[in-house]
Amino acid sequence: MNIGELLLILGSLAAATASFIWMALRVGSGGGKAKTKTGDLTSQAEEDVEHIFNNEFREELRNRGRLHFEKIIGENAMFLQQDLRLTTSQLNEYMKAEITNKLREEFAKYEESIADAKQLAIESINKTQQALEQQRQVMSQQLAEELTKEKERVLQRFEANMADIVNHYVLAAIGDQIDLNDQLEYILADLEANKQAIIQDIKDGA
Amino acid sequence: MAHDEKKALVLPVSVVNRSDVGRLLRELKVLDEFLQQAAIRQPGSSMKMPRTSRFMDELLQANKLNALVEADRKALVQFIDDVYKKAPTLHMSFNADPSPLFSQQLVTWLRKEIHPYALMQSGLQPSIGAGCTLRTASKYFDFSLRENFKAKRELLVHQIQEATRNAQ
Numbered sequence A: 001m002n003i004g005e006l007l008l009i010l011g012s013l014a015a016a017t018a019s020f021i022w023m024a025l026r027v028g029s030g031g032g033k034a035k036t037k038t039g040d041l042t043s044q045a046e047e048d049v050e051h052i053f054n055n056e057f058r059e060e061l062r063n064r065g066r067l068h069f070e071k072i073i074g075e076n077a078m079f080l081q082q083d084l085r086l087t088t089s090q091l092n093e094y095m096k097a098e099i100t101n102k103l104r105e106e107f108a109k110y111e112e113s114i115a116d117a118k119q120l121a122i123e124s125i126n127k128t129q130q131a132l133e134q135q136r137q138v139m140s141q142q143l144a145e146e147l148t149k150e151k152e153r154v155l156q157r158f159e160a161n162m163a164d165i166v167n168h169y170v171l172a173a174i175g176d177q178i179d180l181n182d183q184l185e186y187i188l189a190d191l192e193a194n195k196q197a198i199i200q201d202i203k204d205g206a
Numbered sequence B: 001m002a003h004d005e006k007k008a009l010v011l012p013v014s015v016v017n018r019s020d021v022g023r024l025l026r027e028l029k030v031l032d033e034f035l036q037q038a039a040i041r042q043p044g045s046s047m048k049m050p051r052t053s054r055f056m057d058e059l060l061q062a063n064k065l066n067a068l069v070e071a072d073r074k075a076l077v078q079f080i081d082d083v084y085k086k087a088p089t090l091h092m093s094f095n096a097d098p099s100p101l102f103s104q105q106l107v108t109w110l111r112k113e114i115h116p117y118a119l120m121q122s123g124l125q126p127s128i129g130a131g132c133t134l135r136t137a138s139k140y141f142d143f144s145l146r147e148n149f150k151a152k153r154e155l156l157v158h159q160i161q162e163a164t165r166n167a168q
Helices: A003-030 A035-052 A055-174 A180-193 A195-205 B018-040 B054-063 B070-086 B100-113 B145-151 B153-167
Strands: B089-094 B119-124 B131-135 B140-144
Touching: A003 A055, A055 B145, A055 B153, A180 A195, A180 B100, A180 B131, A180 B140, B018 B054, B018 B070, B018 B119, B054 B070, B100 B119, B131 B145, B140 B145, B145 B153
Parallel strands: B089 B119
Antiparallel strands: B089 B131, B131 B140
């Protein structure tokens, strides 16, 4: 029960009291036609009113009113307390729910950002790995080609040098072993093969 | 050179190079002078006999001439002088010093095939291995074993390549 209701009850009590008094007064002043009777009645009414509404009756009314007021106040206080408790509990529940939701949302966002960062890192690592793999393949291929070319170069140098070495060795080995007289036939064969050129040169020179 | 078609003189094969011809020419001139002096000398005066080499003997023998006959001497002097001045000289290098017999055999072929009065000047070139090099007035011929190896080099390289491929 709130203060408005309390005021309403007090107002109704006051209205009842006022109507009672008015009724009493009206009854007292209602026999105006017979003044004497009325006057007697009035004075009697007034005495009765005084007789009814004496100090004890007023005190009793005050006590009852006080008790009723206290009762009303107590009930309203209790209602107010209950309402406050209910409101407080509802507020606590509301705050709890709101905070929980907020925290859940924030944690979800944090988890999502962590997952995104993780995914980005994984993608970056994968890309780097792919690039490294491609580079490794390219370098392997280049290395294989270079090795092949180098092998060919070495082989060519070896073959060229080996030919010169063999020539030099044979010349050195047999050069001074062949008697000049044994070479005569070989020399004459060469001279015979180039005879015409020699003769022509001598004729031209002459 | 002017060849006397009536009597073509022969240059002995022992006369190989221009130095030999020069020596022979000097001998002929000395002999000719001596014999001329001998004709007009005082009887009983001493004269020193000129020495002649085997070249002279071979020259006279090959051409069947008499050195005591002045005409023969004159012809020989003229002939040798012509040879000295005009005969073609072939410079040939070998890996060793040629023996006289070798030189004569070579000169025999040269005079038979190239020119009847060809002279040969020999040189030494050990790096050629075997064979010879021939230099004429304006040409150079390499008949050496070294040059032959160079010409056959591709064959050797091919053989080495085959051996290398098979070894792999």
